[in-house]
Amino acid sequence: MRIFDPHIHMTSRTTDDYAAMAAHGIQAVVEPAFWLGQPRTNPGSFADYFDSLIGWEPYRAAQYGIRHHATIALNPKEANDPRCRGVLDLMPRYLDKDGVVAVGEIGYDSMTPVEDEVFAAQLALAIEFELPALVHTPHRDKATGTKRTLDVVKESGIEAGRVLVDHLNEVTVGLVKDSGCWMGFSIYPETKMSPPRMVQILKEHGPQRVLVNSAADWGKSDPLLTVTTANAMLEAGFSADDVDLVMWRNPVEFYGQSGRLDLSDIDKPDATFEGSSILRGGS
Numbered sequence: 001m002r003i004f005d006p007h008i009h010m011t012s013r014t015t016d017d018y019a020a021m022a023a024h025g026i027q028a029v030v031e032p033a034f035w036l037g038q039p040r041t042n043p044g045s046f047a048d049y050f051d052s053l054i055g056w057e058p059y060r061a062a063q064y065g066i067r068h069h070a071t072i073a074l075n076p077k078e079a080n081d082p083r084c085r086g087v088l089d090l091m092p093r094y095l096d097k098d099g100v101v102a103v104g105e106i107g108y109d110s111m112t113p114v115e116d117e118v119f120a121a122q123l124a125l126a127i128e129f130e131l132p133a134l135v136h137t138p139h140r141d142k143a144t145g146t147k148r149t150l151d152v153v154k155e156s157g158i159e160a161g162r163v164l165v166d167h168l169n170e171v172t173v174g175l176v177k178d179s180g181c182w183m184g185f186s187i188y189p190e191t192k193m194s195p196p197r198m199v200q201i202l203k204e205h206g207p208q209r210v211l212v213n214s215a216a217d218w219g220k221s222d223p224l225l226t227v228t229t230a231n232a233m234l235e236a237g238f239s240a241d242d243v244d245l246v247m248w249r250n251p252v253e254f255y256g257q258s259g260r261l262d263l264s265d266i267d268k269p270d271a272t273f274e275g276s277s278i279l280r281g282g283s
């Protein structure tokens, strides 16, 4: 079984997580730029973070044979802080980089007018840089947030097939399916979407245009929940091919639209990382 986690925040995870993921068949990940918990106070903090997403993290992942790509954006929550607005000016520099396979995560947190503006501006960047877009849906008032998200996506003129709308559930899946966008589901250990609920959604809606991720970050989360969900699919009678479609081919097709997804030599660790001596061992 090969697994591609299309949304995971490895910056917040340990090297033990990389080792466990590799041991369970997770061979590729996409790490979206997001909110780090501590509010950032200037665009320079974002520049260092973006550099880490395209430099240090791919290197760290490669030590375990995992291919790492990133998405770049000003996240919806920090979009509300005027001190962070300059991040939009930094983005073109990063959207040109090889390891960047989408603009994201963008979308709504509290659905403020500023979020509207920043969301639209970043969809325009996705069009300009010919990149797909990863769109986060708010955790509160999900149905309203998702409807409004789909309206903004439509108004932007970006092709629906180049948009992944994430953190969906039973209430929002139908809306996104009808829109033609790709459907993302984040599986969590306790709250929100669980593996059995995900299997049920797959039974009702099928595996086409569906991506499953762990969204693991600094909160309570589990980077192996993609694997648990894949096994739950098999136990529920889905074929190995269905599992491969959801867990590998769908993310490859979606992010492959960037023209930058590099999955060649997937199990050859990179030899060096500029500016760093060695990661492995640590003793």
Ligand SMILES: [Zn+2]
Binding pocket: 007, 009, 032, 034, 105, 215
């Ligand atoms: Zn996320």
